[in-house]
Amino acid sequence: MQEKSTRMYAQEELTKVYKELGTSENGLTKEAAETRLEHFGPNTIKKAQRESEFKTFIKNFLSLMAILLWISGFIAIFTGTPELGIAIWAVTIINGVFSYYQEHAAKKATDSLLGMLPQFTKVYRDGEVVNLESSQVVPGDIFVLQAGDAIPVDARLIEATSLQVDESALTGESVPESKKVGFEEGEGRFAESNIIYAGTTAVSGTAKAVTLTTGMATEFGHIAALTHEQKKTASPLQLELNRLTKQISIIAFSIGLVFLVAAIFFVHYPFAKSFVFALGMIVAFIPEGLLPTVTLSLAQGVKRMAKKHALVKELSSIETLGETTVICSDKTGTLTQNQMTINHLWLPKNEFDVTGQGYVNNGEITLNGKSINVADYPNLGMLVQVAALDNDTQVEQADGEPKIMGTPTEAALIILAQKAGFDIKQAKLDTPRVKEFTFDSERKRMSTIHQIEKDSYRLCLKGSLSDTINLCDQIQDGDTLRPLTVADHERIDAANKEYASSGLRSMVIAYRDLGQLDEDELNAIEFTEAEKHLTFVGLAVMSDPPRPEVFAAVNECHEAKIKIIMVTGDSSLTAKSIAVQIGIVGENARVITGSALEKMSKQELKIALADEVVFARVAPEQKYKIVSTLQEMGEVVASTGDGVNDAPALKKADIGVAMGKMGTDVAKDAADIILTDDNFASIVAAIEEGRAVYSNIQKFLIYILCSNVPEAFPSILFLFSRGLIPLPLTVMQILTVDLGTDLLPALGLGSEKAEPGIMKQPPRSRNAHLLNKRVIWKAFGWYGLIASLISTGAYFFTNYENGWPSVSLAGSGSLYMEATTMTLAAIVFCQVANVLNCRTQNSSVFSIGLFKNRLVWYGIIFEILLLAVLIYTPVLQGVFNTTAIQWVDWAFLFAIPIPLFLIEELRKLIARRSHPELY
Template identity: 35%
Template sequence: MSKRNALVKKLQAVEALGQARVIAVDKTGTITKNELVVRQVWTGDKMFEVSGLGYEPAGNIKFENNIINVANHPELLMVGKTVALCASARLSFSDVEKHWYISGDPTEAAMVVFAKKIGFNKEDLLVEMPVLSEMPFDYNLKYHAVMNLVSGKNLLVAIGAPESIIGLSKNIMGVGNTRALLKEEKKKLEKILTHMSEQGQRVVAIGINENAEQDVNLESISELIFVGFLGMKDVLRPEVKDAMIRAEGAGVRIVMITGDHKITALAIAREANIYHDGDELLTGNEIDALTDYELSDKLSQTTVFARVTPNHKLKIINAFKKRGEIIAMTGDGVNDAPSLVAADLGVAMGKIGTEVAKEAADIVLLDDNFGSIVSAIEEGRSIYKTIKKVILYLFAGSWSQVLTIVGSLFIGLPLPLLPAQIIWLNFVTDGFLDVSLAMEPKEEGLLLDKFEKPKKYLVDKFMFKRTFLMAIPLALGALILFSLYFRTDITKAWTIALTTLAVGHWFNAWNCRSESKSIFQLNPFSNKFLLGSTGVIIILQLLAVYAPILQKLLHTVPLGLSDWLIIIPVAFSVVVVEEARKFLARRKVNYAFSLKQA
C-alpha cells in the first residue's frame, strides 16, 4: 500500500476495507480536487462570468460574453468588498514551488481569490474597516457573519447557504437601488439558484445590513439586504469515474455525503457515476424528520445525502452499521473526524486533510488519490483470502493427522505417529509451507466479483467441508499403508505413515493456492517462496528418512524406491480429489453464468 501512496496506520484496516460493503465519500476534496474557483456571480439582476485557473488571483469578468471594467459595476464591487471582509482564508504565493496556495476553508479561499481578481485585499480593507465582531461558520445556522466599522457605520456581512440568507433577508439589492424581497422575487432567486446548482456549482449567498446595531447578536440576525450569489466550481478528480466503476463491479456501494445544496450534489453525483436513475437523495432536514427505522429503510436506495451537518454524517454512519453493513468513511476536515472514528474504517486525505482528520483515520491517502481506496479494497480482499488459504492448509494437515491416529485406535492398531513425528510435521513441514503460502501473490479478478464474507466465522461451512475433503484421502492413505507394514516392521510402518502425510502436505500446499483454478493452471514460479520452501522441505524429509541422527530422533528407517513409488501416488490422491472438486465447481459457475447470459 505504501507504493500506492497510502499510509496504513492499522494493518487490520486494509483487511477491513476489503470487506466493506459501503463507502461514504465526502464530495469536496475526496471526489473533487478541492480547488474551488468562483465561476459565476449573480448580483444586481445580472449574471457575471469569472475566468481564471486555480488559486491564481488573475482572470477576467464577463457580462454577456464581453469583458467588462469592474469599476463600472458598483453592484459587483459590493460583492467583492463583502466577500473580502467576510472570508477568513489566506492566499499566499510560494517562491520555491512557484504557485499559489491557500490555508483555510476552500469555499472562503475561492472568495478571497475572487475578491483579489477585482481589486480587493482583506488586509488593506481592514486598515480602514476594522472588525467589530465575528461569528465563524455555524453548521446549524449555515452562515458566517462579520461586522466591520465602515465610515462610522456598522456593516454586517453574512455569507452562507442560499436558503438561510434568503430566509434572513427583507430586501434585495438592485443597480443603484434596494427593493423589497417579495414572494415573486424569492421565486426568481430560487430559479437562478437551481440554474447555477444544476451546473454542479457550490452556490453561496451574500446578505448585508449597512447600518447594524452595535450590540446585534450575530447568531440571530435578520432583515438583511440580499446582495447576490457566488457560484463555485470544483472539478472531479481524473481517477474518480474509473474508481467508481471498479467499486461498483466489486459489489461496493458508494454514497456521497455533502453539505452542498441538493441540486449541486445531484449534478456532481451523476457526473461521478455515484447517482443512477432510480436512486434516492436525502437532505439533512429530511433526515431529521425520519425515525431511526425509517432512515434505515431509506438507506438501501439512497446514494446522495445533501445539506448535511457533522451530526447528520454521524447519524448516517451509525444507521448503516445498525443494518449490519461494514462501512468506510472518507473525509478531510475537522468536522469529518467524528464520522471517521465511528465508521468501521476511516480514510483521510493526506495533502488537504486536517491533522485532526488524519489522526482519527485508519488509512491516510498521501496523494489524495481516490483510486487508492479501490486498490486498498483489492489488497484487503487479497489479505482475507490469503488468511483463509493458510488456515485451510493448516486445518487440513492437522485433521489428517488426527483422523489417522483416531482411525488407527478405532480399528485396534498401534499409534501410527509418534510424538516426535507429529512435532516434525507441524513445526518443520508446516512451518515452512504455511509461511510461503502466505506470500502467495494477489489473485486476478478480486474486484470483478462481489465479495462474500461470512457473517460470523472466518471458517465457514464451505471451508469446513473442503478441509475434510483434503484430510480424509491423506488420513486414509497413511492408515492403509501403516496397516500393511506394521506387522512386519513397526519402524518402517511409522516411517511410511510419516512420509505419506509429509508428501501429502507438500501437495496440499499447492492445492490451497486457489479455490477454483486447477493446480496445473497456476504458474509455479509466481510464488517463488513456496517453490523454494517445497524444495527445502523435500531435502529435510529425505534427511529425516536417511540421516542417522534424525532416524534416531524420529524413529525412521531408510525407504527403498518401491516404497516411494507407493507413497507418492497415495499422497497425490489429495490432489486428485481436490482437482475433481474444482472441476465440478467451475462447471457449476460456468453453467450459472451461461444461464444469466441466456
Template identity: 35%
Template sequence: MARPPEAASSPYGVPDPVRTDAAAIARALDVDPDHGLSAAEAARRLAEVGPNELRSAERNPLWRRILVQLADPLTLLLLAAVVISVIAWILEGAHGLPIDAIVILVIILVNVALSIIQEARAEDAVAALSVMTRTRSTVLRDAQKITVPSAELVPGDILVLAEGDEVGADGRLLSANSLRIAEASLTGESEAVEKRPDTLRGPGSIPLGDRADMVYKGTAVNRGTGRAIVTATGMSTEMGAIATMLDRTVQDATPLQNEVNHIGKLLGRIVVVIAIVVMITVALIQGLDTAADFVQVLLLGVSLAVAAVPEGLPAVLSVVLALGVQRMAKRNAVVKKLSSVETLGSASAICTDKTGTLTTNQMTIQRVLTASGAVEIEGVGYAPVGRVIGAGGDPPVGDLQREAQLALAAGALANDAQLTEDAGSWTIQGDPTEAAFLVAARKLEGTGEFVSRFDRVGEVPFSSERKMMSTADRNSDGAVVIFSKGAPDVLLERCTHVQVGASVVPLDAAHRDRALADVDNLSQAAYRTLGVAYRIAPELKADGDAVEIDDAHERDLVYVGVVGIIDPPRPEVRPAIAEAHAAGIRVIMITGDHPVTAARIARDLGIISGGEEALPGARLDRMDDAELREAARAYSVFARVAPEHKLRIVDALQDDGYIVAMTGDGVNDAPALKSADIGIAMGITGTEVTKEAANMVLADDNFATIVEAVREGRVIFDNIRKFLRYLLYSNMGEVLTVFFGIVFAGALGLTGATEGELVLPLLATQILWINLVTDSGPALAMGVDPEIDDVMERAPRGPHDRAIDGGMWIGIVVTGLVISIVTLLTMDVFLPGGLVPGGTDTLDVARTAGFTTLVFAALITAFTARSAESSAARGLFSNPWLWGAVTLAVVLQVAVVSLPPLQAAFGTATLPFGHWIVCLGMASVVLWVEEARKLFVRVRARRRELARVAAG
C-alpha cells in the first residue's frame, strides 16, 4: 500500500507541503523563490537525491520463466510420463525410437513456447511510468528561466508553469494566475482543477483531488500560468507512490490456472492408482510367467497412465485461448495474457472508473435555462451534432429561441477554446468547459452566424478570485459589446437587467429568485453551472483592433441565463450495464469525481436507483478491512477516492468471493488494475501505464465491449468444459475397457482366444493411438465451438466452482462405463465363447473390432459433449471444424486397420465390411444413452420451473 495521503516528504524536512505556507517551504528548502537554485546547487542535489525518475520493476530472466512453466502440475505429470515411457522402452529392448516419449515431450515444449511468447508481452507498468515522464520543464535557476529535462528536477527547484506544460514534479504553488490543471489521469476528476497558492487549513485528511495548493507530476496545465517550488521528485512523488503500489501488488493465479493445476494434481493421483491397480490385477488374474509378460504389463500400466492424462490438454488450452484472443481482438478487446480470456468470463463484479470509461470525457452542455424556460441540447462529445429542443420536444421558437441563442453565443464569445475538425474527427484546444459552448452554439441554428459577426478587441481573463471572465467584441456595425460568463452567483451580483425575449427588463427580486432557483436545480442534478451575461458598452470605442478593459467594465450587465454542463454517459453503456446485471454481474463505479456527480451518472446508467448515494473516499479512510467489505457489499458507487482506496475496494471484493474485473484509463487506476483478477484499460484515452498494468485493453474504449468480452470469455470456458468432457469420456472409456477386460477376460472369451499368453483387450500402442491422434483434433475443434446454450442467462461461475464438478464426473464415469461395455461386447461378439455365442474370429480381429468401436464411440461423444443438457442435434452442423476433425479421425482409423504397415505397428487386422457396421452400431449406443439422460434432465428442469412459477 502507498503511503497515507499528505505524508509525502522531501529529504529537506518538508513534512506536509499541503498545509505548510509556501514561504516556510522555501526556507526549509533553502531557496529564494525569485532567483531559484544555482546551477551548482541543483547539480549537488541531483547527485544527492538521484534523478526525477521512477524505478522500473525487474523482469524475470528467460530461464526462470521457463522453470515456472515446467513447474505446472500437469506439465510435471507429463514429464513423469516421458520418463516412465523411456524406461519401458528400454526394458522392452530399446528398439527403434521411443515414439510415445517423443510425442509427449514435443507437446510439452510447444505448450511452454506458447506461454513464453505470450508472457514476453507481459506488463511492466513501472517502466511505462518512467517513459511517460520523460519530458522537459521550465525552471528558474540563477534568476534565469531555462528548460531542463524533467529527470533533472530536484527539491527546491522553482517550476514555471504555462498552458500546455506537463508538470514535471510534485510542487507547492507559489503563485497562480487563472491556473487550471487537468488531473484526471491521477485522480479521476473529470474537470480541470482550479489551483491557488493559499495554504489549506482544516482538520482531517485532504483528498488528493482537493489539494488546490499543490501540483503533481504527470498532470497537465490546462489553462493559466503559475510558479511552484518542487517538494518531491522520483519515487517520492504521488506518481511514485502509485509505482510503489504496482511494485508491491501481487497478481493471484487466474481461476483457469487454478483449475488446470487442480486437474493436474487430481489426474496425477488417479494415474498412479490406475497403473498400480491394473498391474496388480493382471498379475493376480493371469499371472506373470516370463520377463516378457512383466515388460508387457509394465508397458500397459504406463500406457494406461498416459491414457488417463489428456496429454494434449495444455497445448489445446493454449491454442483455444489464443484463438479466443483473436476473436476478441476483432471485437476491439485486446487480451495480453491467454488465461485472462477465461477469467473475464468468470467475472462477477466489474469495477469501473467514470471519466472516459462510462462517460465520454468530453464536457457537454445539456441544458440552457433562461427567463422564458428551458432548452435541452442532445448529442454528446465535441462533434456538433444533436437536436436543440424546447417544451414538448419541438425546436425552441420565439422568446425562448432568442434567449437560448444569445446565451450560447455569449458563452462562445467569452471563450479562449478552439474547436477543430480533421477528417470528420472533432478535437478541442483549451478548457473543455469553454469548448462545450462552441459545440452547443453550432447545434442551435443561427447562433454560429451571430457569433461570426463579432471580433474580439479586449479581454478580462478568468481568475479564481473573480470566478468569471469577459471579452469585449466589436460587431459589424462597429459597436463594442461585453460578453461575460462565470459562476452564476458572482455574475448575478454584477447584473442589473435580464433578457426576456427581444426585450431587456430590470432584474427585480422575482427574476433574481427565478435565476437562483434554476442554478440550484441544475446543481442538484449534478450539472456544473455557468451563467452568461452581456452589455452594450457605448463608452468603449475600438481604437484599431483593441480596447483597454478591466473588471470595472463588468457592471450593469444583462443576465441571459445559465447552462448545465456535464461529462455525459456514453449512450451504449446503459444497455451494456443492464445486460451485465441480467448475467449476474455487479457493476461498481469507483471515481475521483464529486459524489453528487458520480451518483447522478450512476443513476442515469442504471448502476444504482432511487435514493442510493455514493460513498465518499473520506469515509473509507476511517474504515478497517471488515467495515470496507460491508461497504463494498452495500454501495455500488464510490466517489472522491484516492489510488489506495481503489486498491482496497478491489481487495475487499476479492476477499468477499468476487472475481473482479477493473477498468480504468488513468495512472491512478494502474495499481487496482494489476491487483484485480483482470484489469481492463482504455486503448484510446488510457495512459501507457494503465495499458501495461492491464490484462486486457479496449481498442474502442467502449464499455459495451466489456460485456461482449464477458460473453466470449464464458463461451471459451464452456468450450474448455466441452473438450475436457470429451477427452475424459474417451480416456475413462479406455481405462475401464482395459480394467474390465482383464477382470472379466474369462467371461468375455478373451482367455480362450490364445493359449499361454498374457491377453489384453487393448494393446499399449492402440491406447496411445486413441489418446494422441484421434482425441486431439476433435478436442481442438471443440475449442472453437459456437455458443450452444445462452451463456449470459446463467450466474457467473464462483471462484471455487470446479471446471469438472461432481455432476460432470458422474457423466464421465457413466459414459466411460458405457464405452467400455460396448467395446468389450463387440469383442465378445466376434470371439468364440463368452457371453455372446457364435463368434469365430481370431483375437487380433476381435481386438481390432473393439479398438474401432472404442474410437467411434469416443468420436460420437464429441457431439454429445457439446452441451450438458441440450440434444446433440442442436447446432449439429454449426461447427465445420468439428466435422472435419471427426472425419479425419475416421479416415485415420480406417487406415490403421487396413494398411499393412500400420497393422504391423499397431497390432490390428483387416475387418470385413459387416464388422464395420457392427462397430458403428455398437458405438452409437453411447449417443442414445446420452440423449436419454439429457431428455430426463430437461424434463426435470422444466417441471421445476413450472412448479416455481405456480408457487410464485
C-alpha cells in the first residue's frame, strides 16, 4: 500500500483511492488503525544515525597529531625527563576533552529534527473526529485542516475550500500554492493541485484529505533519507592538519636520524648516548602546542560568531567556511525576506513607489520619499479600501515584528492599508461583509460583497490581471469614472510587462457598485453574475524583497573572490530578477530550470557553472547534483538554505549553512552552521572569521618553528666541530622553550582577530598548505636565522668576556652554565619580538593595536617570569643547567626585541606599499 508513489494517486478516482488504501470517507476504525500502526510504524522522521558518544570522545585523542604527541611523551620519558612526557600527555588530554565538549554542546543545541511535524491532527476514527497525536496517523486515515495547521502526511484532497498551502519548505517557492479536489498537474515538483505534502502548512481555507503515505515514505521522508545517506568527509582543515603532521614527522625524524649518525661518526659518542641526543632533537621539532592552538583559535572564532548570531556545530566548520570559493544560496528566506511586499501602486494617473517605507497614520502614506494625503488621490484611497476589505488576513505585531495570520499576498495589502493609516476595524464595522466568493485557482480572483448603505452594496475584488481585466468595463481616473478604452488596456498591459520583467507580480484591484439588493437577490447572486461590469482602480505590484543587508554582503563576497550561485525552487523570471537586483549576476546571466538541468550532461553542467548562472525550479536531488559537480571542479562549496528541500545539498556541501528562524529542523540538522538571525550578511562575517582561524594557525606555525632554528643551530655547531664547541643549549633547555616559554604566547596568536585586508584576498587554493614556502622562509630564513645569530652570539660573547678564545670553551662548570643560560634567554627574548611580529602578515601591528591582544602579552609576561624562575631557583638550576645572570645581561636581553620588531615593521611597510589594493 505505502510502497506506491504519492503522485500516482493524483489522477485516480477517489473511489479507487479509497479502495487501494482500504478506507472510506468516514475514515478507519480504531482496530484497523492500530493494525496499520504496527505495520507501517509511527508517523515520524528517523534521524541520521550518529556514532556513539564514546567513539566521538575517543576520536579526539587519535588524530595524527595526537598520536605524534603520545609518542613524544614516551620519548621524553625514555630520555629521562618524565615530567616533560607527562606535560605533553596532559596537553593532549586537555585538548581532546575541550574539543569533545565544544562539539557535544553544539550538537545538543541543534538536536531537534522531529520538532517540525505538528503534535496533533484532527482525524476521523470510527466515523468521529478525534484530536490525535500526529505520530499515530496511518495510511488511509481521513483528517481535516484549517488555516494555520501544519500538514503531517502526504495526502489526497477530498474536500477543499479556498485552500492555499505554503510549500516553500519543499520547493523554495515564496508564493503559496492553491489546492483543490480536481487534478491539475501544475508547474514543477510538488505542484499537483489535489496532493498536499508533509512538512508544509495550510495558510488559508479548509480541507479534508485522505492519508496516502506517512513517516519516511512521504516526500519529506525521502528527502530526509537522501540527507542521511550523505557521509561527512574530513574537513579541509582536518586534512591539512594531517598533512602537516606527516610533514613535521618526516622533518623531525629525518633531523633525528641525521643527528644520530653525526653524533656517532663525527663526535664518536656511544650509540646509547647518541640515540638519546637524537630523540631529544626529534621531540624539539614536534610542535606540541599545535592542537591546543588550533582548538583555541577555532573556539575563539566560534565565540565571536555566536555574538554575530551564528551557531557553529563543529569547530572545524568555521575554518572550512573561510576557504569557501562558491556559495550556493537559496533565495526565499535567505536572500529575500520571505514575505510579500508591495513595491509599486499603478494608477491611471500616478505610479507610486512604496518599497521599504514604514507605517504612517492619519490618512497619509509615504510614497516615493514624501507623505501624501490619501484624500488627494481618490484612486489611491479606493485601492486601499478595496484591498483591505476584500481580505481574510490579519497582521498583528508580536515582539516588534508583524505576525501574519493568513496568506503573504493578503498580508502585503493589509500592511499597505496600515501604511495609509486606513482604519480596517472601523471600515469593517461601517461596511460589513455580507457575502464572499473565495479564491480558486480557476478564477484566480477573490471578491467580497459589503453593505455600504442601507440595502446598497459594493463588490470588492482582487485578482490576476489576465483573468480580471476583461471583466472591467470602466476605469476610475482620479475622481471620475470613464469607459475602459483599448488605449487603457495597452497602458496597463505595458506596465504589467515591465513589472514582470523585474520579477514582480501585478494584482488588479477593482470594484463594482451593485446598487440596492433585497435579501433574496443577495442570497441568489453568484460570482458569474457579480464579477462583471467592474471598475478598474489600479495595480498592486508586489514581490518578496531582498534583505536590506544582502547587497553589501554580496559585494563583499565579490571582493573576497567568492562566487555566489542562486539555486531556488522559485520561477526563473523571479530568480533572475532578484539575482540581478542584488548584484549576484549581470543582466546576461544564464538561467537554467530544473527540467533543463535534468537533460544536461555532467560536462555541460560544468561549463555552465564556470560562467554566471542562476538555477530555478530545481528539485532537491538537483541541488545536490549542483553542489557535487562544483566539488568535482575543485571548488570548496558552502550551501545555504532553510527548507527541507535544501537539506541534501546542505549535507553534501563542504559547509552547510541553515537559517535558524525561518529554517526547518531538517535543514538545521543537516547544516554545519546555523544563522540564528537568518541574515545572509552573517555568512560573510563567518567567512572572515574562518580566514582568520587559518591565518592564526599559520601565524602559530611560523612562531613555533622560529625557535626550532636557534634550538638546532647550537647542536649543529657541536656536531660539526666534533665536540670542540660544547653544546650551547642542552636538550632540557630545548624542551623548556617548546613546552614552557613558547606555549602561552603561541596560544595567544590563536585568538587574534582578522587583520585588515583579509577579505580582499582570494580564498586559499586547495593546493596551498599550512607549511608553504612563505612559512618556511619566514620561520627558517628570516625570524629563525636572526634568532640563531643572536642566541649563538650571546653564547660566544659570554665566553669572550671570560677569556675565550685565549682559553678553550668551557664544557662544564659555572662558565658553561652561564653561557647556556644566556643562549636560552636570548632565544626567549627573540621569541618576544617574533610573537609580536607574527600577529600580522603585512599589516602594521600598530594598526590592530599593539596591546590589543591581551593573551599574547600575558604569554610574554609568563615566559619571562618562567625564565627568571629557571635561572634563580636553585633546585631548577641543576635540572635545566642554568645559573644566575647579572642585571647588565638583563638589559641586553630586554633590548633584543626592539630592533627585531622595528625591522619587521619596515618590511611590512614595504610590502603594503607594493600592494596598496589589499590594505
